[in-house]
Every structure is written in structure tokens, then in C-alpha cells.
């Protein structure tokens with residue numbers, strides 16, 4: 001086992017784009033500085049929020065390189081998500097990211113032709129992990145998107161037995177009971193990053209040490225207060241602030257929360273232009289952004305960063 005010992009808030013960064021959809025790496029340094037002001041410690045690159053599966057192979061490599069460079073000396077860890085439906089591409093992306101200095105490699109399962117058993121999934125993960133033997137290797141559990149849903153405690157046991165550099169999970173599911181079992185059985189030896197921003201306090205009560213999320217891009221200060229309250233045993237404060245997060249995410253859901261909406265909110269709050277999304281999503285009009293802002297102000301969102 002190779003525990004990456006991830007701690008605190010990890011943003012799942014957007015992939016900034018120009019109007020024509022090209023990646024816009026020119027703003028990465030400012031982006032990282034902004035994340036640091038939010039109290040974000042690390043980034044999880046080329047995941048769901050980063051539209052990793054929609055980028056070309058070459059773009060994914062370039063994004064990995066650029067984020068590692070931009071994070072140097074400012075972020076604790078740069079985690080690169082390398083999953084795809086091609087084992088060969090995934091292995092090549094893992095090897096490339098490790099060679100460029102990624103601190104942790106994570107992968108999705110193959111999600112078109114899906115593994116039918118945990119054993120087959122661990123076979124696949126072992127093959128990818130073997131490409132990067134010196135780097136902690138994590139599994140990206142996000143069943144709502146992949147349709148691959150195995151019991152994560154069982155997967156952790158088999159992966160820990162068979163993969164020398166297994167480092168843990170990114171756990172993207174609302175099932176806190178499953179998270180709690182993983183945390184109780186493996187939390188001392190491996191890292192299980194919780195990844196549903198709506199209930200991060202629940203995960204911290206159950207032993208989480210790190211959280212990955214899209215809203216931490218612009219809502220890090222508030223979430224750090226939630227985490228601090230949990231660490232200090234002040235669950236009254238944690239609950240009060242967590243409920244604000246659920247209201248905030250509720251507003252975004254009312255507008256059909258997706259990567260395009262999320263990028264527009266980030267652009268509005270950070271002043272950094274994230275550009276459009278490349279996914280098949282409805283474009284977000286200036287009027288929609290104004291309406292979202294108005295609704296967020298009603299729940300005092302703009303006080304949250306103070």
C-alpha cells in the first residue's frame with residue numbers, strides 16, 4: 001500500500017476554455033492562486049468537472065503537465081485522473097503523468113464494457129497501477145456516471161492485497177454508510193477522499209480526512225469552516241454551515257447544475273474566465289447567470305467567504 005495521505009480540500013478544477021473550445025492554459029497560474037486564497041490544498045485534474053473524458057489524449061497529457069507546473073510550490077498534491085475506456089490509453093496517460101511529476105494517479109473503471117466482478121476490476125486496476133509503481137494509485141468511484149457499482153469496502157480489501165501502490169479511493173456517492181465502512185476498515189492505512197459536497201460534514205464525522213469537489217473551486221472558505229468545525233467536534237456549527245451549502249447547491253440544481261452552469265458560476269465568483277464547456281450542454285446566458293446570482297444572494301452566499 002502507498003497512502004497518499006491527502007488532507008483537506010481538493011478542488012476538481014474546471015478545464016478553462018476559449019470561446020472556440022480550445023484549452024486556455026494561460027490563466028492556470030491565476031487559477032491556482034485563486035484556489036489557494038480559498039484554502040484549497042490540492043487539485044484532482046481531468047475528472048468529471050474537468051471534462052477529462054471529453055478531452056483528446058494529447059490535451060489530457062498537456063493538461064496534466066500544465067497543472068503539475070502551475071501547482072509547484074503552491075499546492076500540496078496534484079492528482080491526475082487517467083481513466084478512459086481504453087486500457088492502453090489509460091496506462092499511457094498514467095505513465096506520462098507520473099513522468100511529469102504527478103503526486104497521485106487516479107483512474108475510473110472502464111465504463112462502456114464494464115467489469116462484471118470486483119476481481120476483474122482489480123485485474124484492470126493492477127495493470128494500470130503497475131505502470132506507475134512509485135506513485136500512489138487511487139480508484140475513482142462514481143457509480144452515477146460509470147454504472148460500475150461494487151461494494152467499495154470489498155474492492156479496497158482486494159486492491160490493498162494485490163496492488164502494491166494502492167492508495168485508496170475517491171468516493172463519489174451519497175452512500176455514507178458504505179463510506180463509513182471503508183473508513184472504519186481502511187481509514188488508518190489508506191486515503192478515502194469524500195466527493196459529494198452536499199454532505200462533507202457527514203463524511204468528516206465518519207473519519208474523512210480529505211474532500212474532492214467542484215464547488216470547492218469557489219466555495220473553499222466556507223467548506224474549510226465546515227471541516228474545521230468537524231475537526232473541533234463543533235457539529236452544531238458544521239451542521240448550520242452544511243445546510244447553507246445544501247441551499248446553495250439547491251439553487252444551482254434549480255438551474256440544472258451541470259459543468260456549463262458550474263463554469264459560469266466560477267467565472268462570476270472568481271473573475272477568471274472559465275469559458276464554455278465542451279460537453280453537449282445548453283449554453284449559459286448572461287441573464288441566467290444574473291438570475292442565479294440573485295437567488296444565491298437570497299441565501300447570503302456572498303457572506304460565506306468572509
Ligand SMILES: CC(=O)N[C@@H]([C@@H](O)[C@H](O)[C@H](O)CO)[C@@H](O)CC(=O)C(=O)O
Pocket residue numbers: 012044047048049050172195196197198212213214215249
Ligand atoms: C457528479 C459530480 O460532478 N460530482 C462532483 C461534486 O463536487 C458535485 O459537483 C457536488 O457534490 C454538487 O452536487 C464531484 O464529485 C466531481 C469531481 O470530484 C470530479 O470532477 O471529478
